[in-house]
Ligand SMILES: [Zn+2]
C-alpha cells in the first residue's frame with residue numbers, strides 16, 4: 001500500500017519535472033505543491049535524490065547556479081543566462097558521436113558535463129530596451 005502511494009507521488013513529481021525547466025528541488029516542490037497539497041517537501045527532495053541516483057533523471061551542476069534537476073537524461077549541454085540565471089538545453093549535434101569512443105588516452109567516454117553561459121532572448125531584449133532608454137536620456 002505504502003509502495004503504491006510512493007509510486008503515485010513519484011509519478012507526479014517526475015511529471016512536474018518534465019514540464020519544468022531545470023528547476024531546483026525547492027522550485028519543483030513549489031510547482032508540485034500548487035496541485036498536490038499533500039506532497040511534502042521531504043518527499044519531493046527524496047524522490048529527486050533517489051531518481052537521480054537511479055539514473056531516471058539528471059542532477060545538473062553549473063557554476064554559479066544551485067543544484068538543478070533535469071528530466072532529459074540523454075547527453076546534452078546546458079547554457080545559463082548570466083543575467084537572469086535561467087538554464088536551457090543546448091543540443092550539440094556531434095556530442096553523441098563521442099560516446100562509446102575511446103579517447104587518445106584510452107578512456108572510454110560515456111558521459112559529459114558541459115556548461116555554457118550567455119544571454120537569453122528575454123534579457124537581450126531587455127538590455128536592448130535599456131540601451132535605447134539610456135540613449136534617449
Ligand atoms: Zn536571461
Ligand SMILES: [Zn+2]
Nearest residue numbers: 070072088089
Ligand atoms: Zn537539460
